[in-house]
Amino acid sequence: LAKTTQPISMDSYEGQEVNITCSHNNIATNDYITWYQQFPSQGPRFIIQGYKTKVTNEVASLFIPADRKSSTLSLPRVSLSDTAVYYCLVGDIGGGGNKLTFGTGTQLKVEL
Amino acid sequence: DVKVTQSSRYLVKRTGEKVFLECVQDMDHENMFWYRQDPGLGLRLIYFSYDVKMKEKGDIPEGYSVSREKKERFSLILESASTNQTSMYLCASSWGQGGQPQHFGDGTRLSIL
Numbered sequence: 038l039a040k041t042t043q044p045i046s047m048d049s050y051e052g053q054e055v056n057i058t059c060s061h062n063n064i065a066t067n068d069y070i071t072w073y074q075q076f077p078s079q080g081p082r083f084i085i086q087g088y089k090t091k092v093t094n095e096v097a098s099l100f101i102p103a104d105r106k107s108s109t110l111s112l113p114r115v116s117l118s119d120t121a122v123y124y125c126l127v128g129d130i131g132g133g134g135n136k137l138t139f140g141t142g143t144q145l146k147v148e149l
Numbered sequence: 150d151v152k153v154t155q156s157s158r159y160l161v162k163r164t165g166e167k168v169f170l171e172c173v174q175d176m177d178h179e180n181m182f183w184y185r186q187d188p189g190l191g192l193r194l195i196y197f198s199y200d201v202k203m204k205e206k207g208d209i210p211e212g213y214s215v216s217r218e219k220k221e222r223f224s225l226i227l228e229s230a231s232t233n234q235t236s237m238y239l240c241a242s243s244w245g246q247g248g249q250p251q252h253f254g255d256g257t258r259l260s261i262l
Contacts, residue, residue: 067247080153080239080253081192088248114226124191128179129248130199139184141191 041140048146055112059125062106067129068136070101075142076124083125085110087126098100112145120147123139152176155254157168163262168227170257172240179244181223183207183215183254186237198223230261 042060049055061070069088073081085092087099087108098111112119122144128137156171174181180199184192184207194207196215205216210235216224223242229235237258241251 071248071250073253079256080241080255081251082253083250086248086250126251128199128247130243131245137182137194137197139192139194141189 039072041125041138043123043125043140043143045088045125045141046144048148049115050148051116052104054112055145055147056117057110057112057145058107059110059140060107061095061125061127061138064105065129065136068105068127069129070105071126072097072099072110073124073126074110075124081124115145115147117147117149119145120133121145152232153205153240153242153252153254154213155238157255157257159258159260161195161260162227162230164230164232164250166230166261168259170225170227170238170240170259172223172225172242172254173221174223174242174252175221176242176244177220178250178252180242180251181217182241182242182243183213184221184239184241185209185240192239195221197227221230232261235259237260237262239262 071086073082075081085099092099100109122142125140155173163222183195196219197205214226241253243251
Protein backbone atom coordinates (compact mmCIF):
# COMPACT_ATOMS: atom_id res chain seq x y z
CA LEU A 38 0.00 0.00 0.00
CA ALA A 39 1.54 3.26 -1.14
CA LYS A 40 2.21 5.72 1.68
CA THR A 41 2.10 9.36 0.66
CA THR A 42 3.92 12.29 2.23
CA GLN A 43 3.22 15.96 1.57
CA PRO A 44 4.36 19.21 3.21
CA ILE A 45 1.93 20.31 5.87
CA SER A 46 1.72 23.89 4.65
CA MET A 47 2.98 26.36 2.05
CA ASP A 48 2.70 30.11 1.67
CA SER A 49 2.69 32.09 -1.55
CA TYR A 50 1.72 35.43 -3.06
CA GLU A 51 -0.74 36.20 -5.80
CA GLY A 52 0.68 35.76 -9.29
CA GLN A 53 3.38 33.30 -8.28
CA GLU A 54 3.71 29.70 -9.41
CA VAL A 55 3.26 27.14 -6.65
CA ASN A 56 4.66 23.62 -6.72
CA ILE A 57 3.48 21.02 -4.21
CA THR A 58 5.31 17.71 -4.11
CA CYS A 59 3.94 14.40 -2.91
CA SER A 60 6.26 11.52 -2.11
CA HIS A 61 5.03 7.98 -2.72
CA ASN A 62 8.04 5.70 -2.62
CA ASN A 63 6.26 2.35 -2.85
CA ILE A 64 3.79 3.20 -5.59
CA ALA A 65 2.52 0.10 -7.40
CA THR A 66 2.56 -0.48 -11.14
CA ASN A 67 -1.19 0.01 -11.56
CA ASP A 68 -1.50 3.04 -9.29
CA TYR A 69 -2.67 6.38 -10.61
CA ILE A 70 -1.81 9.73 -9.02
CA THR A 71 -4.67 12.13 -8.48
CA TRP A 72 -4.76 15.57 -6.88
CA TYR A 73 -7.72 17.15 -5.14
CA GLN A 74 -8.47 20.60 -3.76
CA GLN A 75 -10.59 21.14 -0.68
CA PHE A 76 -12.15 24.32 0.68
CA PRO A 77 -13.54 24.58 4.22
CA SER A 78 -16.93 22.91 4.69
CA GLN A 79 -16.76 21.28 1.25
CA GLY A 80 -15.73 17.89 -0.06
CA PRO A 81 -12.51 17.54 -2.06
CA ARG A 82 -12.71 18.46 -5.73
CA PHE A 83 -10.73 16.78 -8.53
CA ILE A 84 -7.93 18.88 -10.04
CA ILE A 85 -5.77 16.61 -12.17
CA GLN A 86 -4.67 13.02 -12.64
CA GLY A 87 -1.73 11.26 -14.21
CA TYR A 88 0.12 8.01 -14.53
CA LYS A 89 3.53 9.10 -15.81
CA THR A 90 5.36 12.09 -17.40
CA LYS A 91 3.45 15.35 -17.57
CA VAL A 92 -0.22 16.17 -17.67
CA THR A 93 -1.67 19.65 -18.11
CA ASN A 94 -5.21 20.95 -17.97
CA GLU A 95 -6.77 24.38 -17.72
CA VAL A 96 -5.99 24.82 -14.02
CA ALA A 97 -2.80 22.88 -13.23
CA SER A 98 0.06 20.71 -14.40
CA LEU A 99 1.20 17.43 -12.91
CA PHE A 100 4.80 16.29 -13.23
CA ILE A 101 5.67 12.65 -12.60
CA PRO A 102 9.31 11.49 -12.93
CA ALA A 103 10.19 8.22 -14.59
CA ASP A 104 10.47 6.29 -11.31
CA ARG A 105 7.00 7.58 -10.25
CA LYS A 106 8.09 7.80 -6.62
CA SER A 107 6.96 11.38 -6.36
CA SER A 108 4.69 13.80 -8.15
CA THR A 109 4.49 17.58 -8.27
CA LEU A 110 1.33 19.61 -8.65
CA SER A 111 2.05 22.95 -10.28
CA LEU A 112 -0.41 25.83 -9.99
CA PRO A 113 0.48 28.73 -12.30
CA ARG A 114 -0.12 32.30 -11.17
CA VAL A 115 -2.08 31.56 -8.00
CA SER A 116 -4.76 33.89 -6.68
CA LEU A 117 -6.36 34.34 -3.27
CA SER A 118 -9.07 31.87 -4.27
CA ASP A 119 -6.47 29.10 -4.53
CA THR A 120 -6.09 29.15 -0.74
CA ALA A 121 -7.17 25.61 0.13
CA VAL A 122 -5.91 22.20 1.21
CA TYR A 123 -4.42 20.07 -1.55
CA TYR A 124 -4.35 16.29 -1.34
CA CYS A 125 -2.58 13.71 -3.44
CA LEU A 126 -4.17 10.31 -3.81
CA VAL A 127 -2.28 7.26 -4.96
CA GLY A 128 -3.95 4.03 -5.85
CA ASP A 129 -6.05 1.82 -8.03
CA ILE A 130 -9.40 0.33 -7.16
CA GLY A 131 -9.23 -2.56 -9.59
CA GLY A 132 -8.38 -5.01 -6.87
CA GLY A 133 -10.16 -3.64 -3.84
CA GLY A 134 -10.86 -0.58 -1.84
CA ASN A 135 -7.78 -0.68 0.31
CA LYS A 136 -5.53 0.31 -2.55
CA LEU A 137 -6.27 4.00 -2.19
CA THR A 138 -4.10 6.22 -0.01
CA PHE A 139 -4.63 9.92 0.51
CA GLY A 140 -1.83 12.13 1.71
CA THR A 141 -2.43 14.20 4.83
CA GLY A 142 -2.85 17.32 2.75
CA THR A 143 -0.96 20.57 2.17
CA GLN A 144 -2.54 23.82 3.36
CA LEU A 145 -1.74 26.45 0.74
CA LYS A 146 -2.16 30.06 1.82
CA VAL A 147 -2.04 32.74 -0.86
CA GLU A 148 -1.61 36.36 0.17
CA LEU A 149 -1.66 39.66 -1.67
CA ASP B 150 -22.42 17.67 -13.30
CA VAL B 151 -22.14 14.78 -10.86
CA LYS B 152 -23.96 15.31 -7.61
CA VAL B 153 -23.19 13.35 -4.47
CA THR B 154 -25.62 14.17 -1.69
CA GLN B 155 -25.12 13.30 1.95
CA SER B 156 -28.28 13.27 4.00
CA SER B 157 -27.09 15.48 6.85
CA ARG B 158 -24.47 18.21 7.18
CA TYR B 159 -24.42 17.98 10.97
CA LEU B 160 -25.48 15.16 13.26
CA VAL B 161 -25.29 14.72 17.02
CA LYS B 162 -25.77 11.29 18.54
CA ARG B 163 -25.17 9.59 21.87
CA THR B 164 -22.71 6.86 22.77
CA GLY B 165 -24.10 3.40 22.05
CA GLU B 166 -26.64 4.55 19.47
CA LYS B 167 -26.85 2.96 16.04
CA VAL B 168 -26.14 5.68 13.50
CA PHE B 169 -26.93 5.72 9.80
CA LEU B 170 -25.21 8.05 7.33
CA GLU B 171 -26.76 8.10 3.88
CA CYS B 172 -25.23 9.01 0.54
CA VAL B 173 -26.85 9.25 -2.89
CA GLN B 174 -25.22 9.85 -6.27
CA ASP B 175 -27.00 10.72 -9.49
CA MET B 176 -24.52 9.63 -12.18
CA ASP B 177 -24.96 5.86 -12.23
CA HIS B 178 -21.43 5.35 -10.88
CA GLU B 179 -20.36 1.81 -10.09
CA ASN B 180 -18.09 2.76 -7.20
CA MET B 181 -18.94 4.44 -3.95
CA PHE B 182 -16.72 5.22 -0.98
CA TRP B 183 -16.91 6.28 2.64
CA TYR B 184 -14.04 8.20 4.22
CA ARG B 185 -13.49 9.88 7.52
CA GLN B 186 -11.45 13.04 7.78
CA ASP B 187 -9.64 14.07 10.94
CA PRO B 188 -7.19 16.94 11.55
CA GLY B 189 -3.63 15.91 10.79
CA LEU B 190 -4.70 12.54 9.41
CA GLY B 191 -6.21 13.53 6.08
CA LEU B 192 -8.81 11.24 4.53
CA ARG B 193 -8.90 7.58 5.50
CA LEU B 194 -10.95 5.02 3.62
CA ILE B 195 -13.50 3.13 5.70
CA TYR B 196 -15.32 1.04 3.09
CA PHE B 197 -15.71 0.90 -0.63
CA SER B 198 -18.36 -0.66 -2.87
CA TYR B 199 -17.86 -1.52 -6.55
CA ASP B 200 -21.36 -2.83 -7.23
CA VAL B 201 -24.73 -3.36 -5.60
CA LYS B 202 -24.40 -5.59 -2.51
CA MET B 203 -20.59 -5.69 -2.96
CA LYS B 204 -18.19 -4.12 -0.48
CA GLU B 205 -14.52 -4.03 0.37
CA LYS B 206 -12.87 -2.98 3.63
CA GLY B 207 -10.70 0.08 3.59
CA ASP B 208 -8.00 1.08 6.05
CA ILE B 209 -10.23 1.59 9.11
CA PRO B 210 -13.38 -0.57 8.92
CA GLU B 211 -13.55 -1.45 12.61
CA GLY B 212 -16.75 -0.25 14.24
CA TYR B 213 -18.44 0.43 10.89
CA SER B 214 -20.54 -1.48 8.39
CA VAL B 215 -22.03 -0.49 5.04
CA SER B 216 -25.02 -1.28 2.90
CA ARG B 217 -25.56 -0.89 -0.82
CA GLU B 218 -28.95 -2.21 -1.86
CA LYS B 219 -29.34 0.17 -4.83
CA LYS B 220 -26.67 1.44 -7.18
CA GLU B 221 -27.23 5.09 -6.32
CA ARG B 222 -27.24 4.74 -2.53
CA PHE B 223 -24.48 3.81 -0.10
CA SER B 224 -25.06 3.80 3.64
CA LEU B 225 -22.52 3.88 6.44
CA ILE B 226 -23.61 2.35 9.73
CA LEU B 227 -22.05 2.86 13.13
CA GLU B 228 -23.30 -0.19 14.97
CA SER B 229 -22.71 1.24 18.46
CA ALA B 230 -21.41 4.77 18.28
CA SER B 231 -18.42 5.73 20.39
CA THR B 232 -16.84 9.12 21.10
CA ASN B 233 -13.77 8.25 19.00
CA GLN B 234 -16.04 8.12 15.96
CA THR B 235 -16.67 11.85 16.20
CA SER B 236 -15.39 13.06 12.85
CA MET B 237 -16.18 14.45 9.41
CA TYR B 238 -17.51 11.72 7.12
CA LEU B 239 -17.20 12.07 3.37
CA CYS B 240 -18.91 10.02 0.69
CA ALA B 241 -17.62 9.78 -2.88
CA SER B 242 -18.45 8.02 -6.13
CA SER B 243 -16.62 7.17 -9.33
CA TRP B 244 -17.03 5.03 -12.42
CA GLY B 245 -14.98 2.20 -13.77
CA GLN B 246 -11.70 0.80 -12.55
CA GLY B 247 -8.22 2.20 -12.29
CA GLY B 248 -7.82 5.60 -10.76
CA GLN B 249 -10.94 7.28 -12.05
CA PRO B 250 -11.53 10.62 -10.28
CA GLN B 251 -13.87 10.54 -7.35
CA HIS B 252 -16.72 12.98 -6.85
CA PHE B 253 -17.30 13.93 -3.23
CA GLY B 254 -20.25 15.07 -1.20
CA ASP B 255 -19.82 17.98 1.19
CA GLY B 256 -19.56 15.78 4.25
CA THR B 257 -21.43 15.02 7.45
CA ARG B 258 -19.93 16.35 10.66
CA LEU B 259 -20.86 13.74 13.25
CA SER B 260 -20.52 14.34 16.97
CA ILE B 261 -20.90 11.47 19.42
CA LEU B 262 -21.60 12.64 22.97
